[in-house]
Amino acid sequence: MIMPIFAYGQPVLKKETEDIDKDYPQLNQLIEDMWETMYNAHGVGLAAPQVGLGIRLFLVDTVQTMDEGKESDGIKKVFINATILEEEGKKWAYEEGCLSIPDIRADVMRQSKITIEYMDEDFKMHTETYEGINARVIQHEYDHVDGILFTEHLKPLKKRLLKRRLEKIRNGNIVPEYRMKFHNTKKR
Numbered sequence: 001m002i003m004p005i006f007a008y009g010q011p012v013l014k015k016e017t018e019d020i021d022k023d024y025p026q027l028n029q030l031i032e033d034m035w036e037t038m039y040n041a042h043g044v045g046l047a048a049p050q051v052g053l054g055i056r057l058f059l060v061d062t063v064q065t066m067d068e069g070k071e072s073d074g075i076k077k078v079f080i081n082a083t084i085l086e087e088e089g090k091k092w093a094y095e096e097g098c099l100s101i102p103d104i105r106a107d108v109m110r111q112s113k114i115t116i117e118y119m120d121e122d123f124k125m126h127t128e129t130y131e132g133i134n135a136r137v138i139q140h141e142y143d144h145v146d147g148i149l150f151t152e153h154l155k156p157l158k159k160r161l162l163k164r165r166l167e168k169i170r171n172g173n174i175v176p177e178y179r180m181k182f183h184n185t186k187k188r
Contacts, residue, residue, distance in 0.1 A: 002179060003037045003051045008101045008149070009170030009183035012049045017056045017145045019081045022123045024055070031078055031121055034059055041178040043099045045137045047144030050100050052181065056081045058141035062134050075134050082118035084142055085127070089113035094136055096150045102176045104165055108153045110139050 006012055020027070030053075038046035044065055047058035063074035089112035097105040114135045117127045130138055140150060151159065151166065168174055172182030 001033045001036065002040045003033055004179040004181040005037065005041060005046075005050050005099050006052050007169055007172070007176075007180045007182045008151075008166055010052070010100075010181065011183075012052050012054055013100060013144070013149060014147045015049070015054055016147045017049060017054045020055045020057065028121070031057075031059070035061075037178075038099070041099045045141040046099065047141045049144050049147070056145045058082070058145060060134075060137050060141055062137050065133060073134075075130070078121040079116070079138070079141070080119040080121065080123070082116055082142060082145070084114055084116050084139070086115040087111040087113070087139070089131070094133075096136075096140060098140070098150050099178075101149065101151065101166070101169060102174065102180070104151070104162060104169075106151070106154055106158055106162070108140075108150050110136050110153075114138060116142070 034046050034051060037051060038059060038061070044062055045058060045060045048055045058079050059077070060079065061074070061076040063071050063076050066074040091109045091111050093107040093109050095105050096108045112135060113129065113131045115127065115129045116138060117125070119125055143150065151162065170183055
């Protein structure tokens with residue numbers, strides 16, 4: 001089932017999330033619905049707060065961003081109760097976007113390498129290190145479960161330049177290409 005994506009301005013996007021356990025209600029169905037929702041919106045990652053849930057769960061699929069023949073360099077994974085243990089390497093800029101903030105993209109500086117501890121959908125614990133685009137997408141989605149949006153990483157001038165466009169999103173004055181739920185407006 002394709003779920004509405006919560007838009008910029010929704011309070012759930014700014015809250016820290018709660019850990020879950022294997023008894024979380026209908027978790028497998030939720031994960032399946034999140035994958036379907038993410039692909040429908042042409043995303044490479046989706047966090048539970050983006051579908052209105054305050055839980056530490058996000059998905060990442062960078063396989064689709066890899067050049068032909070390099071798909072094995074990408075990852076397609078579910079991250080539950082994740083903790084980034086270490087961020088290292090030189091910071092690098094890359095243009096990011098967000099399904100909760102449609103039609104806005106901006107360069108974000110992030111460190112190039114991370115080590116993360118998380119549980120998969122079977123609640124098996126993993127500690128893994130990622131670099132490059134895989135690390136970046138994980139960092140972006142991880143920010144969501146900590147109540148942080150990519151726009152918060154921008155320089156003050158860029159934030160001021162985007163203020164009017166962000167307000168249009170907050171107020172639902174846009175026509176997104178996928179189902180969204182706006183703050184204080186009816187579901188679209």
